[in-house]
Amino acid sequence: MNTFLDQCRRVVGAANVLTEDADKAAFVTDWRKRFTGAALAVVRPGTADDVAAVMRLCNQFQVPIVPQGGNTGLVLGSVPDQTGAAIVLSLSRLNRIRAVDTVNNTITVEAGCILQNVQDAAADSGRLFPLSLAAEGSCTIGGNLSTNAGGTAVLRYGNARELCLGLEVVTAQGEIWEGLRGLRKDNTGYDLRDLFIGAEGTLGIITAAVMKLYPQPAAQVTAMAAMRTPDDALRLLSLARERCGDALTGFELMSDVCLRLVQKHFPQLRTPFSQAHAQYVLLELSDSESEEHATALLENVIGSALEEDAIQDAVVATSLSQSEALWQLREHISLAQAQEGKNIKHDIAVPISRIGEFIAATDALLLAHFPGCRMVTFGHLGDGNLHYNVSAPEGQSDEAFIARQPEVNQVVHDSVHRYNGSISAEHGLGALKRDEIRRYKSDVELGLMKTIKRALDPLNLMNPGKVL
Numbered sequence: 001m002n003t004f005l006d007q008c009r010r011v012v013g014a015a016n017v018l019t020e021d022a023d024k025a026a027f028v029t030d031w032r033k034r035f036t037g038a039a040l041a042v043v044r045p046g047t048a049d050d051v052a053a054v055m056r057l058c059n060q061f062q063v064p065i066v067p068q069g070g071n072t073g074l075v076l077g078s079v080p081d082q083t084g085a086a087i088v089l090s091l092s093r094l095n096r097i098r099a100v101d102t103v104n105n106t107i108t109v110e111a112g113c114i115l116q117n118v119q120d121a122a123a124d125s126g127r128l129f130p131l132s133l134a135a136e137g138s139c140t141i142g143g144n145l146s147t148n149a150g151g152t153a154v155l156r157y158g159n160a161r162e163l164c165l166g167l168e169v170v171t172a173q174g175e176i177w178e179g180l181r182g183l184r185k186d187n188t189g190y191d192l193r194d195l196f197i198g199a200e201g202t203l204g205i206i207t208a209a210v211m212k213l214y215p216q217p218a219a220q221v222t223a224m225a226a227m228r229t230p231d232d233a234l235r236l237l238s239l240a241r242e243r244c245g246d247a248l249t250g251f252e253l254m255s256d257v258c259l260r261l262v263q264k265h266f267p268q269l270r271t272p273f274s275q276a277h278a279q280y281v282l283l284e285l286s287d288s289e290s291e292e293h294a295t296a297l298l299e300n301v302i303g304s305a306l307e308e309d310a311i312q313d314a315v316v317a318t319s320l321s322q323s324e325a326l327w328q329l330r331e332h333i334s335l336a337q338a339q340e341g342k343n344i345k346h347d348i349a350v351p352i353s354r355i356g357e358f359i360a361a362t363d364a365l366l367l368a369h370f371p372g373c374r375m376v377t378f379g380h381l382g383d384g385n386l387h388y389n390v391s392a393p394e395g396q397s398d399e400a401f402i403a404r405q406p407e408v409n410q411v412v413h414d415s416v417h418r419y420n421g422s423i424s425a426e427h428g429l430g431a432l433k434r435d436e437i438r439r440y441k442s443d444v445e446l447g448l449m450k451t452i453k454r455a456l457d458p459l460n461l462m463n464p465g466k467v468l
Contacts, residue, residue, distance in 0.1 A: 001040060001061070001063075003061075004057060004060075004061040004063060005017060005019065005040075005041055007057050008041070008043050008054060008057060008087075011045070011050055011053045011054055011057070012043060012044060012045050012046065012050050012054065013046075016043065016044040016045070016046070016093070017041050017042075017043055017044075018041060018042040018043075018044070019040075019041045023042065024039055024041070024042050024088070026071070027039065027042045027068060027071065027079075027088045027090060028079055028080055028088065029079065030071070030073070030074075030076055030078075030079050031071060031072050031073060031074060032074060035076055035079065036079075036082075037079045037080040037081050037082050038080060038081075038082050038083065038084035039066070039080045039084060039086060039087060039088045040063065040084060040085060040086060040087050041087050041088075042087065042088045042090055043087050043088070043089050043090070044090045044092060044093050045089070045091070045093065045094070046093040046094065047094070048094070048168055048170060048176055048207040048208065049176070051089070051091075051094075051170045051205055051207055052170045052174045052175065052176050053174070054087075054089065054174075055170055055171070055172065055173070055174035055205070056173075056174035058087070058174075058461055059172075059173060059174060059459065059461065062459065062461070063085070063086065063087055063461070064080075064085055064086035064087070064460075064461045064462075064463075064464050065086060065087055065089050065201075065205075065461055065462060065463065066078065066079065066080045066086050066087070066088050066089065066201070066463055067089050067091065067142070067146070067201035067205050067462075067463060068088050068089065068090050068091065068143075069091055069092070069111065069112060069139065069140030069141075069142045069143030069144075069146070070092075070114065070135065070138045070139040070140045070143055071143075072135040072138050072139040072143065073143065073147065073427065073428065073430060074345060074347070074427050074430075074432075075424070075427050075428050075429060075430030075431070075432040075433055076430045076431040076432045076466075077146075077147070077200045077201070077428050077429070077430030077431065077432075077463070077466050077467075078143065078201075078430075081431070081464075081465055086464070089205065090112075091110075091111045091112040091140065091142050091205075091207070092112045092140070093112060094110040094111050094112040094113075094142075094207055094208070095110055095112040095113050095114070095117075096109070096110045096113070097109050097110075097113065097117075097118070097121045098110065098208065100121060100122070100125045100127075100213075101182070102125055102126065102127060102213070104182055105127065105212060105213040105214065105215075106165060106182045106210050106211065106212060106213060107121060107122055107125075107127075107129060107210070107211050107213055108180060108182070108208065108209070108210045108211075109121075109141050109208065109209060109211065110141075110142075110207065110208045111140060111141055111142025111143075111145075111205075111206050111207050111208060111209070112140050112141075112142060113140060113141045114136075114137065114138065114139070114140055115131060115133065115135075115136040115137075115139050115140065115141060115144060116136045116137045118131075118141060118211070119131075119132070119136065122213050123216070125213075126215075126216060127213040127214065127215065127216060128213065128214045128215065128216050128217065129163075129211060129212075129213055129214075130153045130156070130157040130163070130214060130249075131144060131149065131151055131153070131157070131160060131163055131211075132151045132152050132153055133149060133150075133151040133152075134331055134334060141209055141211070142205075142206045142207070142209075144160045145160050145161075145164060145167070145196075145197050145198075145206050145209055146196075146197070146198070146199065146200050146201050146206060146428075147160075147198065147200060147426065147427065147428040148160050148161050148197055148198035148426065148428075149426055150380060150383065150385060150425065150426035151380075151426075152250050152252060152330075152380065153249050153250060154380055154382070154383040154385070155248060155249060155250065155251055155380070155382035155383050156246060156248065156249035156250075156286065157214070157249070159426070160197065161194065161197045161198065162212075163211050163212050164193065164197060164209050164210070164211055164212070165181070165182050165183060165184065165210045165211070165212060166179050166180045166181045166182050166183070166193065166209065166210035167179045167180065167192075167193050167196055167197075167206055167208070167209050167210075168180050168206070168207045168208035168209070169192075169196050169204045169205065169206055169207065170204060170205045170207055171204045171456065172203070172204060172456055172457040172458075172459070172461060172462050176207075177192065177204075179192065179193060180208060180209070180210050181210070182210040195452065195456075198428070199467070200428050200429065200430060200463060200466050200467050201462060201463040201466070202453060202457065202462050202463045202466055202467050202468070203452070203453065203456045203457060203462060204456065204457075204462065205462075215288070217286035217287055217288060218287055218288055218289055218290055218291070219286075219287045219289075219290055219291035219293070219294045219295075220249075220284060220285065220286050220287070220294070220323070221284070221285050221287070221291065221294040221295050221298050221316065221317065221323070222250075222282065222283065222284045222316075222317040222322075222323040222326050222327065223282075223283045223284075223298050223302060223314055223315060223316040223317065223326075224271075224272060224280055224281070224282050224283075224314065224315055224326050224329075225280065225281045225283065225302065225305065225311040225313070225314040226273055226277035226279070226280050226311060226312050226313045226314065227277065227278070227279050227280075227281065227310065227311045227312055228277070228278050228279065228312065229278065229279060229356060230253065230279060230355055230356040230359050230360075230381075231356035232279070232310050232311065233253050233279055233281050233356075233381055234352070234353070234355065234356055234381070235305070235308070235310040236281055236283075236301075236305050236310050236311055237251055237281075237352070237381060237382060239301055239304055239305055239308075239310065240283060240301050243297060243300055243301050243304070244285055244297050244298075244301065247285045247286060247287050247288075247294065247297060248283070248284075248285060248382070249284050249285065249286040250282065250283060250284035250382070251281060251282075251283055251284075251380070251381050251382035252281065252282040252330050252378065252379065252380060252381065252382075253279065253280070253281055253377070253378060253379060253380075253381035253386070254279070254280045254281070254282065254329070254330060254333065254377075254378045255278070255279055255280075255375065255376070255377045255378065256276055256277060256278050256279065256280070257374055257375065257376050257377070258333045258336075258376055258377070258378045259271055259276075259280060259329060260276075261333065261336040261337060261339075261340055261376065262329055262332045262333060262336045264336065264340070265332075265335070265336040265339040265340065266332050266335070266336060269325070269328050269329055269332060271329065272315040272325075272326070273313055273315070277312055277313065281311075281381065282326055282327065282329075282330050283298065283301075284323075285297060285298050295316065298316055299316060302314045302316065330378070333376070333378050334387075337376055337389060337391065340391060341391065341392060341398045342392070342398040342399075342401070342402050343376065343389050343390060343391040343392070344389065344390045344391075344401075344402065344405050344408050344409070345387065345389045346386075346387070346388040346389060346390070346409070346412050346413075346416075346423070347385070347387055347424055347425050347426060347427040348385070348386055348388050348412070348413075348416045348421055348422065348423055348424075348425055349383075349384045349385050349386075349416075349421050349422040349425035350384055350386065350416060350419045350420075350421035351384060351419065351420060351421070352381070352382075352383070352384040354419050354420075355381065355384065355386065357419065358415065358416070358419045358421070359375075359377060359386075359388075361415060362375075362388070362411070362412060362415040362416075363375050365411050365415060366390060366408070366411055366412070369407070369408075369411055370390075370393075370401075370404065370407075370408065371393065372393025372394070372396070373390050373391065373392065373393055373401075373408075374390070374391040374392075374393070374394075375388065375389070375390055375391075376389040376390070376391055377389070384421075384425075385425040385426060386425075388412060390408055390412070409436065413436060413439070413440065417439075417440050423436060423437065423440060424437075428467075429466070429467045430466050430467070431465050431466055434465065434466060434467060434468065446468075449467075449468060450468060453468055
């Protein structure tokens with residue numbers, strides 16, 4: 001392997017081939033600090049040509065590759081296994097904004113660009129890049145595309161897939177596919193772009209992308225509503241869609257357990273209600289006319305929902321600081337869970353119309369099997385994606401509860417399957433759910449995926465052990 005590493009150094013520079021354990025540590029440990037793998041080296045190319053050259057070397061020496069962006073994934077998709085046979089290919093140096101086209105409403109960025117930097121570059125040009133995630137200060141565009149990331153604005157703008165018009169990809173053989181066309185219509189054969197988006201680096205390496213931009217909204221207004229059940233939240237969602245149309249950009253569900261954890265661990269963050277309620281929804285409208293128009297729309301929805309007894313109470317933010325305070329409650333849920341202790345996370349999707357049934361049925365099953373467990377349920381109700389997390393009963397050790405994770409997962413995932421849902425909505429499969437997915441996908445579907453994998457990566461060097 002010394003010859004391989006020496007040739008990598010000649011391609012990317014000696015300083016960009018890390019072989020010391022201390023230098024590799026951050027690249028082989030997952031975001032939640034629950035797993036540490038091993039790597040032959042961490043290689044940091046600076047251009048797509050560098051990536052292609054390294055890929056050709058990996059083919060020559062039969063070295064597996066684990067592509068990595070910000071390493072913010074939650075399913076062990078961006079870290080190597082413990083064999084130490086693979087290199088981690090860090091794309092952090094591919095971090096340039098290549099072009100902004102305000103007429104075509106596109107931005108061309110390299111895969112290692114931090115999401116927040118892309119948002120800022122769009123804003124500097126008077127445009128909006130709407131992808132927004134809790135990890136936006138650390139995650140990268142390449143990782144967002146490789147997992148088809150969602151976030152809080154999917155309801156209006158779609159997942160990363162819907163936001164992408166073109167890709168530059170280095171194939172498993174070390175060739176560069178130049179697909180940065182930026183076209184909204186291109187019916188000239190198979191949609192190769194969509195093969196690589198959501199593939200978690202198992203088919204090729206995304207090195208750049210053309211992403212859609214939008215006009216900056218004239219106003220954004222936020223409200224929080226309280227209700228009895230998730231079904232009431234669905235009634236509010238139907239009403240908001242009917243009255244607001246595409247102006248509805250955010251619709252986030254949060255259970256009372258979520259907000260109690262936030263207040264326990266972040267007491268400076270207060271709910272705007274004088275009494276507790278079972279469920280809450282955070283709504284946001286983005287309006288192209290004015291703040292007055294957006295506020296009137298939102299107040300109309302809230303008023304009708306109160307009249308129909310779909311909600312019990314609501315507040316509309318009257319300033320940017322109030323709006324930010326409401327979003328802080330939502331964005332601190334995962335942080336509060338981490339402070340509370342280890343938990344079992346589920347990133348699931350269920351048809352929107354059946355979310356209320358799913359929550360009621362699955363809560364009951366979990367409480368029957370694991371008395372006292374706490375369901376920390378929150379997420380993007382508007383697109384059917386819930387973060388259905390389960391915390392240990394109060395007083396039970398984290399270790400004892402986490403030891404039962406396979407049992408908890410089976411209860412939740414079997415319930416998701418009964419409701420025609422997906423066990424991964426936006427986090428991906430990685431290594432964590434690779435075996436689990438076999439229980440829920442048909443042999444035909446898995447067979448088609450394996451056929452694609454063999455065709456594009458016959459040597460199985462691309463992120464082996466992930467997805468399939």
